[in-house]
Amino acid sequence: MSKRTVLTGITTTGSPHLGNYVGAIKPCIQASHQSDVQSCYFLADYHALIKCREPEVVQQSTLEIAATWLALGLDTDKALFYRQSDIPEISELTWLLTCVTAKGLMNRAHAYKATVQDNITAGEDPDFATTMGLFSYPILMAADILMFNANSVPVGRDQIQHIEMARDIAQRFNHHFGQHFVLPEAVVDDNVAVLPGRDGRKMSKSYNNTIPLWLPEKKLRKFIMKIVTNSLEPGEPKQTEDSALFAIYSAFADASQREDMKQSFASGIGWGDVKQQCFELINDELAAARSSYEELLAEPARIEARLLEGAQRAREITLPFMQQLRSAVGIRNLAECGIN
Ligand code: TRP
Numbered sequence: 001m002s003k004r005t006v007l008t009g010i011t012t013t014g015s016p017h018l019g020n021y022v023g024a025i026k027p028c029i030q031a032s033h034q035s036d037v038q039s040c041y042f043l044a045d046y047h048a049l050i051k052c053r054e055p056e057v058v059q060q061s062t063l064e065i066a067a068t069w070l071a072l073g074l075d076t077d078k079a080l081f082y083r084q085s086d087i088p089e090i091s092e093l094t095w096l097l098t099c100v101t102a103k104g105l106m107n108r109a110h111a112y113k114a115t116v117q118d119n120i121t122a123g124e125d126p127d128f129a130t131t132m133g134l135f136s137y138p139i140l141m142a143a144d145i146l147m148f149n150a151n152s153v154p155v156g157r158d159q160i161q162h163i164e165m166a167r168d169i170a171q172r173f174n175h176h177f178g179q180h181f182v183l184p185e186a187v188v189d190d191n192v193a194v195l196p197g198r199d200g201r202k203m204s205k206s207y208n209n210t211i212p213l214w215l216p217e218k219k220l221r222k223f224i225m226k227i228v229t230n231s232l233e234p235g236e237p238k239q240t241e242d243s244a245l246f247a248i249y250s251a252f253a254d255a256s257q258r259e260d261m262k263q264s265f266a267s268g269i270g271w272g273d274v275k276q277q278c279f280e281l282i283n284d285e286l287a288a289a290r291s292s293y294e295e296l297l298a299e300p301a302r303i304e305a306r307l308l309e310g311a312q313r314a315r316e317i318t319l320p321f322m323q324q325l326r327s328a329v330g331i332r333n334l335a336e337c338g339i340n
Contacts, residue, residue: 004037006187007150009044009084009141012062013052017210018282019195019203021072022251027189028154029072032079039079040148040314041069043307046084046091046140050133066303068213071293076310084144086311089318093143094136096329100172101139109138110161142166146173147318149182160186177328195251196244198227214293217283224248224279225272234270245271249278252285 008028016025032039043065048058062083074081084090106112112135119128138161145153145166153163163186170181194202197209204210211223227245232238240246240262250258261274296303326332 004152005040005148005150005182006031006037006152006154007040007042007145007148007184008154009042009047009144010065011044011051012048012058012065014061014205015064016068016213017203017205018213018248018251019197019210021213022195023156024154025069025072029069029074032075035078040150041074041079041081042144042314043083044144047137050131050137063297063300063303064214066307067293067296070303070306071289071296073289076306080148080310080314081307082310082314083307086307087147087314087318089315089322090140090143090147092322093147093325094140096325097139097142097146097169097173098136100176101142101169102172105165105168106135106138109135109165110158111137138162138165139169142169145184146170146181147321148314149321150184151182152187153184154187154189157188160188177325180325180328196247198223198244200228200242200244213286214290217287220283220286221279224282225275227275227278229271229274232271234273235268237268238265238271240265245274245278249274249281252278252281257281 008024010020010024028039028041031037032041043062045058045062048061052058066083069081070076112130115130115134116126119126119130122128141162142165145163146169153159153166155163163184167183167185170183174181197203197207198211199207199209201207201209211220215223227248229243229245230238243265246261246265249261253261261277264274
């Protein structure tokens with residue numbers, strides 16, 4: 001029996017923050033140790049080009065994100081870990097899929113529609129600053145997923161539509177050219193916390209409320225001290241609901257630590273003490289990995305080598321599959337004319 005394939009991509013823009021860690025990186029790394037699934041995790045650097053035209057940022061971010069996953073103990077013997085641009089079959093498949101994708105389907109993509117709407121609101125041409133990269137983004141993402149015949153794709157809610165589009169595109173291709181693709185499903189884990197940021201809204205680069213993952217210890221403490229609380233004094237009972245600090249603490253705590261903290265809130269622990277405990281908890285979890293991260297960053301050639309190894313293993317899957325797909329659409333060896 002073949003294993004289920006779980007696949008997800010990480011766009012290489014920006015530096016990882018605690019929200020990425022809790023919401024995506026940590027659960028994926030835990031899953032990478034299971035042997036009943038084939039996990040595929042990749043650095044989506046082609047996707048990065050859609051929103052970023054600064055080569056140094058793309059490169060640096062690829063480096064930092066790769067180092068992050070490796071430092072946190074991703075099991076690269078079990079999981080496939082590669083960089084999208086190292087797999088030329090992905091761009092080749094993107095074209096085959098582009099040729100069966102209805103333009104109308106792409107017109108309905110939320111990200112594209114939002115850009116058009118913003119342009120109209122601003123009194124601009126609807127297509128202002130819209131590239132074909134942005135417009136076709138869901139096709140590239142479909143190629144990422146279908147190339148490995150992924151069954152499940154763990155993503156945030158904002159990405160569900162893209163997985164549905166990948167299914168649509170796969171069905172179209174299968175309909176025309178025979179059963180080649182598995183239909184993927186989005187997996188949105190409601191148990192995985194959406195981490196609030198320092199201001200209580202979802203932790204996100206766009207809200208400028210993140211806590212970077214690899215801050216040195218002192219800075220990490222400073223950032224945690226800046227998490228917004230209310231003005232209740234020590235001794236006054238506090239609510240855990242609506243407390244960003246409690247939510248952040250909880251994301252790192254085990255069940256009994258969480259319960260103890262609830263009790264402390266009820267009996268009036270001071271905000272400063274909660275912050276100190278929160279800092280210690282997070283720092284304990286990250287300290288060892290932080291040293292590995294720093295060592296890895298100092299030797300980027302090692303990271304490059306690990307990625308190339310991953311790509312080589314991934315291409316054992318993608319090369320023969322692409323051959324099959326080329327043949328399916330009629331890109332074939334002419335010497336075999338009349339045989340197929
Ligand atoms: N678009 C995804 C994001 O911004 C990243 C991504 C690219 C991805 N390709 C993928 C996620 C394939 C899942 C599967 O979060």
